[in-house]
Amino acid sequence: MDVSTEVLMDIFKNRGIRSSYTRMRIMGYMAANRNHPTADEIYSRLIEEIPTLSKTTVYNSLNAFVEAGLARVVTIEDNEARYDVDVSDHGHFKCQSCGRIFDFPVDMDCIEPKALEKFRINKRDVYFKGICPGCLDNK
Amino acid sequence: MDVSTEVLMDIFKNRGIRSSYTRMRIMGYMAANRNHPTADEIYSRLIEEIPTLSKTTVYNSLNAFVEAGLARVVTIEDNEARYDVDVSDHGHFKCQSCGRIFDFPVDMDCIEPKALEKFRINKRDVYFKGICPGCLDNK
DNA sequence: TATCTTATTGAAATAATTACAACTTTATTA
DNA sequence: TAATAAAGTTGTAATTATTTCAATAAGATA
Ligand SMILES: [Mn+2]
Ligand SMILES: [Mn+2]
Ligand SMILES: [Zn+2]
Ligand SMILES: [Zn+2]
Numbered sequence A, B: 001m002d003v004s005t006e007v008l009m010d011i012f013k014n015r016g017i018r019s020s021y022t023r024m025r026i027m028g029y030m031a032a033n034r035n036h037p038t039a040d041e042i043y044s045r046l047i048e049e050i051p052t053l054s055k056t057t058v059y060n061s062l063n064a065f066v067e068a069g070l071a072r073v074v075t076i077e078d079n080e081a082r083y084d085v086d087v088s089d090h091g092h093f094k095c096q097s098c099g100r101i102f103d104f105p106v107d108m109d110c111i112e113p114k115a116l117e118k119f120r121i122n123k124r125d126v127y128f129k130g131i132c133p134g135c136l137d138n139k
Numbered sequence C: 001t002a003t004c005t006t007a008t009t010g011a012a013a014t015a016a017t018t019a020c021a022a023c024t025t026t027a028t029t030a
Numbered sequence D: 001t002a003a004t005a006a007a008g009t010t011g012t013a014a015t016t017a018t019t020t021c022a023a024t025a026a027g028a029t030a
Helices: A003-014 A021-032 A039-046 A055-068 A133-137 B003-014 B021-032 B039-046 B055-067 B133-137
Strands: A072-077 A080-084 A091-095 A101-104 A120-131 B072-077 B080-084 B091-095 B101-104 B120-131
Touching (some): A003 A021, A021 A055, A039 A055, A039 A080, A055 A080, A072 A091, B003 B021, B021 B055, B039 B055, B072 B091, B072 B120
Antiparallel strands (some): A072 A080, A120 B120, B072 B080
8 A cells, every 4th residue: 555545545544435446536637637627538539448347436436526625617618517626716728729727727706805794705617718829829 | 560579680690690589589589588487398389379389490490599509508507408599798696496497697717727728718707506595485 | 253334336217418310490582 | 571501309219327225245343
């Protein structure tokens, strides 16, 4: 059991969810590839190494992560949920040309404290779309 | 043909899409009920008065409106698209208790001009979730 | 180890949205 | 106004993402 496995087990335990081989692989994939993958992308990649993996398990695990506060859902596209291990406040930019999703910092406090004074805010999402610098250069 | 019908026909013509009875009813519903309805909500409401209405037509019309810049999609929930005739920049707050969606003003420029300097931004969405004042009062 | 709880699996169900072909309506032109 | 072309409407079927469910397997507890 290597050190990163041990670290993940601790994280799971601290958040009150069981650690299992599959969950550690899924979380490991997300931590290594911070590309805001879909459940299907995670499944397609991991099925190569875990032939018994079920897509239901991927969904179950991701839902467990989100509930435990270990991941967030990125719904920048209306036909697919993406997942992000970075649960800190930040915005997402999706390039309409290459499809890549970029993180960017957001000053949430500056957005509009006044109109929402009487609201309790639990989640904040900022989604921008357009063309990324790389795609702009390729005309 | 009353005056609002005439106005709608002009709007459609200006945006390069044909006017039809169904489209005017759908757009009329959205203009009157600015509740960010789903396609299904629009369909359920209008089928009472237009018995031949097809849900496909609702989707087709809404997609035409969005392409023509007459409406925007609000994907604050990952399992359903909502539609908004207010295409100006503003944020959306969804109450996790009563489900209502509230508009609020957003200073888009303050969010983060620096990190996205080299990006071309076409769409901006700000989605907050939490509890609305009414639901907070009802403890 | 025995036991209880939770995770995994695969199949089937659900639900939102789109594709398609036949038909109807709207816009254009004569 | 009548003929024609282009686009909108409809119902059904297909697609796709996600959930439900019951059986089985694995993890945690004592
Ligand atoms: Mn992110
Ligand atoms: Mn709105
Ligand atoms: Zn790009
Ligand atoms: Zn509420």
